[in-house]
Amino acid sequence: MQSLSLRGKPPSQLGAKARGQVGENIAQGDAARDQKRWQDAERSYARALAIDESMAHIWVQLGHALKEQAKLAEAESAYRRGVALAPNSSDGYLQLGHLLKVMGKSGDAEDNYRIACELNPTHPDAANELAALGWPRVSVDRMRKRQPNAKAGVRQVVIEVSDLVDFLQRAAFPTGIQRVQLAISEGITQIADTSEATFATYDYLRNSWYPIERHQIRRIIDLVDEAAILSPEARLTKASRLREQIFSADEFDFQPGSVLVNPGTSWGFLNYFLALRDARNRVGLRYVPFVHDCIPLIYPEYCSDALIGDFISWLSGMLIRADLILVNSENTRIDVAKAAAGAQACAA
Numbered sequence: 001m002q003s004l005s006l007r008g009k010p011p012s013q014l015g016a017k018a019r020g021q022v023g024e025n026i027a028q029g030d031a032a033r034d035q036k037r038w039q040d041a042e043r044s045y046a047r048a049l050a051i052d053e054s055m056a057h058i059w060v061q062l063g064h065a066l067k068e069q070a071k072l073a074e075a076e077s078a079y080r081r082g083v084a085l086a087p088n089s090s091d092g093y094l095q096l097g098h099l100l101k102v103m104g105k106s107g108d109a110e111d112n113y114r115i116a117c118e119l120n121p122t123h124p125d126a127a128n129e130l131a132a133l134g135w136p137r138v139s140v141d142r143m144r145k146r147q148p149n150a151k152a153g154v155r156q157v158v159i160e161v162s163d164l165v166d167f168l169q170r171a172a173f174p175t176g177i178q179r180v181q182l183a184i185s186e187g188i189t190q191i192a193d194t195s196e197a198t199f200a201t202y203d204y205l206r207n208s209w210y211p212i213e214r215h216q217i218r219r220i221i222d223l224v225d226e227a228a229i230l231s232p233e234a235r236l237t238k239a240s241r242l243r244e245q246i247f248s249a250d251e252f253d254f255q256p257g258s259v260l261v262n263p264g265t266s267w268g269f270l271n272y273f274l275a276l277r278d279a280r281n282r283v284g285l286r287y288v289p290f291v292h293d294c295i296p297l298i299y300p301e302y303c304s305d306a307l308i309g310d311f312i313s314w315l316s317g318m319l320i321r322a323d324l325i326l327v328n329s330e331n332t333r334i335d336v337a338k339a340a341a342g343a344q345a346c347a348a
Contacts, residue, residue, distance in 0.1 A: 022048045026058060033065065041065040056086035060095055072103055090120035097129060106133065110284055114256045134281065156258040161185060161212065162202040163264040164220060165246065168239040172227035177292050180328075181264045186221055189214050200252045200260075204269040209252040209260075209279075216246060256283045263290040263326070267314030273321060280321075289318050290326040294335040315339055 029044030042065040045058055059082035066075035076099055083092040097112035110133050116126035164181045167174060174182060188197050199212040219242055227235055254260075260279075266272045266289075279285040296303045296311035303311075318325075319340050327333045 018051050022051050022055075025051075029058075029061060029065075033061065036068070038065045038068040042069070053081075054085060056082045056089065056092065058082075059085065060092055063095060063099065067099055067102070072099065075099055076103070088119060090116040090126070093119065094126050097126070101129070109133070111257055114284065118256070156255040157197045158209075158252070158254065158258055158260045159185065159188060159197060159199050160202065160209070160260055160262040160266075161199060161217075161220075161264060162262070162266060162269065165201045165212075165243060166268075168220065168223060169236070169243060172224075172232070172235055174224060177264055180290075180292065182221060182224060184263050185217050189217055201246060202266065202269055202272060202275065203247055204271060206251075207271050207275045207278075209254075209275075210247050210249055211252045212246055216242060254279055254283045254285055257286070258283060259286040259288055259323075261288045261290070261326075265314075267310040272314075273317045276321060286323040287321055288324045288326060289322055290328070291318075291332055291336050292328055293332055294339060297339060298335060 025044045025048035029041045029048065032038070032040035032044060042062060045062040045065060048058055049055065049062065059078050063075045063078035063082065066072075066078055076096070079092060079096040079099060083089075083096060086092055093112040093116035097109045097116060100106075100109035100112060110130065113126045113129045113133070117130060120126070161181050164174075164178055164185075167178055185199065199214070199217055200209040201212055202209050219238075223235065223238055223242070230238070260276075276285070276287055280287070294315075296308045297315065300308050325336060327336060
């Protein structure tokens with residue numbers, strides 16, 4: 001629809017005549033809307049926005065008119081314009097969520113309902129929609145009790161370094177995968193604040209994640225750096241104390257819609273995917289693993305039977321649960337794609 005790309009003058013530059021035309025068109029659009037004359041409402045709202053495109057609430061009204069005419073793609077564009085202009089208003093997210101649900105985009109709808117609920121915890125519609133999408137009522141109620149997030153719409157990114165914490169209890173010098181985690185963790189602590197990224201580790205004995213503070217990430221890095229000068233006993237004592245401190249905290253409080261990024265490995269942890277499924281059901285957790293290689297699958301002759309079994313079990317579970325898969329090279333991407341195709345063929 002042409003009106004979605006029109007560019008009007010900023011309201012500060014509108015003269016009295018133009019402001020009057022905007023008001024008149026909005027009134028006509030509202031009247032047509034109330035009478036369910038959706039095409040007339042669309043035209044009137046579009047004329048108003050052609051003069052002043054900064055009105056977030058009118059973009060939402062235009063979205064309604066388009067949606068009622070089954071112009072769903074155009075309605076989505078209109079709603080998104082409204083959301084972009086008023087990112088702290090819950091109504092735009094709520095209406096966009098309704099549309100996306102109709103369009104069959106349940107994941108995107110869920111994201112917008114979550115944001116609407118955080119921005120306006122007293123409004124029941126978004127909470128009811130989340131419950132209808134399968135969120136446990138206790139999770140919805142917990143979220144509604146939180147204060148609105150000043151950065152609503154920004155996902156909580158959680159970097160999982162479980163096997164990095166685990167390795168410290170057994171060895172002094174990290175392997176390649178752990179060195180990658182160390183570099184990623186150190187970089188994040190230097191360039192991102194705590195509202196953008198945080199850290200967690202999985203405890204397979206309690207089937208839950210626990211937060212890692214940034215100073216504890218720094219201690220992990222220091223322990224690796226000090227390994228060459230510490231005695232094995234002193235290093236292990238420091239590593240054990242750090243682990244005790246980490247797991248003495250309360251369980252990690254995943255925010256709704258959080259993204260769990262695992263740049264390491266998790267195939268050696270019991271019930272990992274069961275805990276992941278529980279977190280997904282509670283808060284809509286998104287899972288993003290990092291695949292460094294598929295050596296146990298491609299070259300099993302170089303790996304132990306236990307590693308091969310653990311890796312295949314993990315890969316099978318990861319492929320059906322990951323929302324996004326990160327890889328370190330084009331070759332690894334091809335290997336993962338082949339493994340996924342093979343798993344799909346077996347399932348069929």
